[in-house]
Amino acid sequence: MDQNIINPEILKTSTFLSSLPDPQLEWLVKNGKSVSLESGDILIEENVSQDAFYVVAEGDFEVIRQAEGKEVVLAVQGCGQILGEMSAIAEVPPTATVRAMGPSRVLKINRDVFNQLISNNPSTAMNLVRTAMLRLRNTEVMLNQREKLASLGTLAAGLAHEAGFDGVDVKACHGYLVSELLASFTRPDSRYGGSFENRTRFLIETADKIKQQVRGIFVTGRLSLYDAVPFPHGFGVSQKGSDEPDLAEPLRLIKRLKEIDFPVLAVSLGVPAYQSHFGRPSDKPLIGQKLPDEHPLVGVARWLRLTSEVQRAFPSLPVVGAGYSWLRHLFPYVAAAMVESERTSLIGLGRGSIACPGWVNALAADGVLDPRKVCVSCSKCSQMLRAGCAVGCAVQDAEVYQSEYREARKRARQVRRTEQQTAWSAGRRRKRKA
Numbered sequence: 001m002d003q004n005i006i007n008p009e010i011l012k013t014s015t016f017l018s019s020l021p022d023p024q025l026e027w028l029v030k031n032g033k034s035v036s037l038e039s040g041d042i043l044i045e046e047n048v049s050q051d052a053f054y055v056v057a058e059g060d061f062e063v064i065r066q067a068e069g070k071e072v073v074l075a076v077q078g079c080g081q082i083l084g085e086m087s088a089i090a091e092v093p094p095t096a097t098v099r100a101m102g103p104s105r106v107l108k109i110n111r112d113v114f115n116q117l118i119s120n121n122p123s124t125a126m127n128l129v130r131t132a133m134l135r136l137r138n139t140e141v142m143l144n145q146r147e148k149l150a151s152l153g154t155l156a157a158g159l160a161h162e163a164g165f166d167g168v169d170v171k172a173c174h175g176y177l178v179s180e181l182l183a184s185f186t187r188p189d190s191r192y193g194g195s196f197e198n199r200t201r202f203l204i205e206t207a208d209k210i211k212q213q214v215r216g217i218f219v220t221g222r223l224s225l226y227d228a229v230p231f232p233h234g235f236g237v238s239q240k241g242s243d244e245p246d247l248a249e250p251l252r253l254i255k256r257l258k259e260i261d262f263p264v265l266a267v268s269l270g271v272p273a274y275q276s277h278f279g280r281p282s283d284k285p286l287i288g289q290k291l292p293d294e295h296p297l298v299g300v301a302r303w304l305r306l307t308s309e310v311q312r313a314f315p316s317l318p319v320v321g322a323g324y325s326w327l328r329h330l331f332p333y334v335a336a337a338m339v340e341s342e343r344t345s346l347i348g349l350g351r352g353s354i355a356c357p358g359w360v361n362a363l364a365a366d367g368v369l370d371p372r373k374v375c376v377s378c379s380k381c382s383q384m385l386r387a388g389c390a391v392g393c394a395v396q397d398a399e400v401y402q403s404e405y406r407e408a409r410k411r412a413r414q415v416r417r418t419e420q421q422t423a424w425s426a427g428r429r430r431k432r433k434a
């Protein structure tokens with residue numbers, strides 16, 4: 001603890017205190033007390049009465065509550081935020097613990113100082129009521145949502161187990177929920193956003209809950225190594241301004257996944273709804289999209305390089321790479337070289353398996369694949385998927401899937417027409433206004 005003076009300017013960053021005039025802020029600093037804390041120090045303890053609240057001047061604090069016998073981090077509060085105001089004012093024990101996440105400093109304001117402040121500044125009292133109500137609402141919504149989502153994951157895993165599956169895969173790629181949370185850099189005050197711990201929490205907790213509640217099933221996942229969406233909206237992307245891959249965070253997460261016993265890990269790249277070629281190097285684009293400037297082989301090489309980086313970092317973890325289908329009948333040679341050189345343990349084949357479901361047997365029997373029977377990376381199956389049609393190979397299984405593809409094309413064109421009309425109407429409205 002120390003008596004360092006806190007700069008009153010810091011108090012202006014708090015919504016609660018920002019309406020106070022400068023002399024009042026200076027008065028508050030003079031009558032408050034500067035308190036320094038180290039990482040792990042408890043500032044406020046759940047259920048232990050206190051007669052003060054705090055304004056954070058430096059550092060971050062975790063607000064923690066016990067739920068189902070486990071610690072739940074409700075929020076992380078940083079500079080300018082107030083802590084412990086509700087229990088100090090209502091004179092009731094705090095409902096959460098507040099813990100320093102690193103060296104930090106707060107301004108401690110005792111209840112009598114606070115009472116004096118309120119009686120002289122009614123607008124501050126109103127701000128306080130607003131802050132308190134918002135926090136109550138957020139806490140309730142967050143605890144409920146967390147419960148529901150984690151329970152849905154556990155329910156799905158339970159059903160899979162009942163149906164005879166040995167394991168479940170928590171999908172952490174392609175822009176779906178878990179993948180979005182991994183990249184939620186712009187929500188620093190949320191339980192699932194901001195810091196690495198917060199962004200990875202949902203994946204870890206869901207895996208943990210499934211393991212605890214569905215006995216005899218293993219939990220793994222498919223993890224996006226590189227979303228190819230620029231920072232701060234993508235995971236595994238350089239945070240220094242370029243949109244190049246940076247595996248520092250994915251590798252840190254994989255280390256954690258290994259610690260919680262993921263027995264195998266499938267990896268992926270890209271968010272298909274944003275730019276599909278990162279995950280699926282192709283010769284033809286989807287309807288309405290342009291072929292990317294990069295050659296598909298550059299995309300395949302990126303897949304191989306990033307998969308290798310993971311396998312090399314974790315030699316004992318079976319890593320499953322993908323992105324081989326563009327190589328057509330030649331992919332087994334590249335895949336064999338990857339396995340042989342310990343750059344991957346297993347390979348997964350996406351479009352190649354849609355085009356030729358029997359390729360494993362064919363390869364085992366003949367030692368080669370028939371070039372006339374493989375995927376030609378035409379994107380038709382992806383078009384069917386996007387249009388909500390049944391998915392199959394419109395080239396190798398044309399009898400069944402050519403009609404589905406025609407329907408997918410019709411739907412895609414309708415969507416394009418609607419988008420163009422909407423853009424045209426918006427343009428006209430803008431012109432009229434101008």
Ligand SMILES: Cc1cc2nc3c(=O)[nH]c(=O)nc-3n(C[C@H](O)[C@H](O)[C@H](O)COP(=O)(O)O)c2cc1C
Nearest residue numbers: 279280322323324325326349350351352381382385
């Ligand atoms: C029609 C279609 C459906 C897909 N569905 C899934 C899926 O449900 N889950 C998943 O993780 N990947 C899915 N993928 C991606 C593939 O698993 C794979 O990562 C991607 O196609 C690249 O591998 P490839 O070059 O062998 O096709 C899908 C791909 C296609 C073309």
Ligand code: SF4
Nearest residue numbers: 375376378379381393
């Ligand atoms: S439709 Fe068939 S050939 Fe075309 S990309 Fe899909 S699997 Fe490959």
